[in-house]
Amino acid sequence: MAVIRTSLSLISFGFTIFQIFWHLKEMHVQWNPTASKALGFSLVILGIFLQIIGIVYHLKFMEQIRIERNEMMLNGLLPTEDKFPVSFTLVTAILLLLIGITVTITMTIQSL
Numbered sequence: 001m002a003v004i005r006t007s008l009s010l011i012s013f014g015f016t017i018f019q020i021f022w023h024l025k026e027m028h029v030q031w032n033p034t035a036s037k038a039l040g041f042s043l044v045i046l047g048i049f050l051q052i053i054g055i056v057y058h059l060k061f062m063e064q065i066r067i068e069r070n071e072m073m074l075n076g077l078l079p080t081e082d083k084f085p086v087s088f089t090l091v092t093a094i095l096l097l098l099i100g101i102t103v104t105i106t107m108t109i110q111s112l
Contacts, residue, residue, distance in 0.1 A: 001089060003050060003051065003053070003054030003057070003093070004051070004054065004089070004092060004093055004096060006047075006050060007047045007048075007050045007051040007054065007096060007100070008047070008096060009047075010043050010044070010046050010047030010050065011043070011044050011047035011048070011096075011099070011100045011103060013043055014039075014040045014041065014042065014043025014044035014045075014046075014047065015040065015044055015103050015107065016040070017036060017037075017039055017040035017043065018036075018037055018040030018041060018044070018107050018110075019040075020036075021036040021037050021040070022037065022110055037111065040107070041104075041107055041111075044100060044103055044104055044107065045104065047100055048097065048100040048101065048104065051093060051096055051097045051100060052097065054093060055090065055093050055094065055097065058087070058089065058090055058093065059090070062087060062090070066084065069084065
């Protein structure tokens with residue numbers, strides 16, 4: 001959950017910085033927005049990479065839990081008909097990753 005929060009903050013803050021300086025350029029304000037736009041783009045990319053790392057870590061963690069759970073079921077410590085619930089954290093992380101990729105595409109198109 002901390003990875004999701006941090007990644008969301010990076011993506012939204014980076015997109016906000018990018019948009020502010022893109023609108024200043026549209027208003028013909030005397031400003032060189034290249035560095036600021038690069039900073040915003042970099043924050044979004046960093047948020048996407050952080051999200052990918054978080055998803056991979058979560059999948060490995062859940063795989064280990066499933067292995068231990070199967071061992072406990074074989075030893076009769078857990079009922080065999082109990083189902084493993086869907087990870088809403090993983091679903092949220094994947095949706096946020098897709099949003100981050102969409103934001104990156106939008107920023108790239110606006111930069112052209």
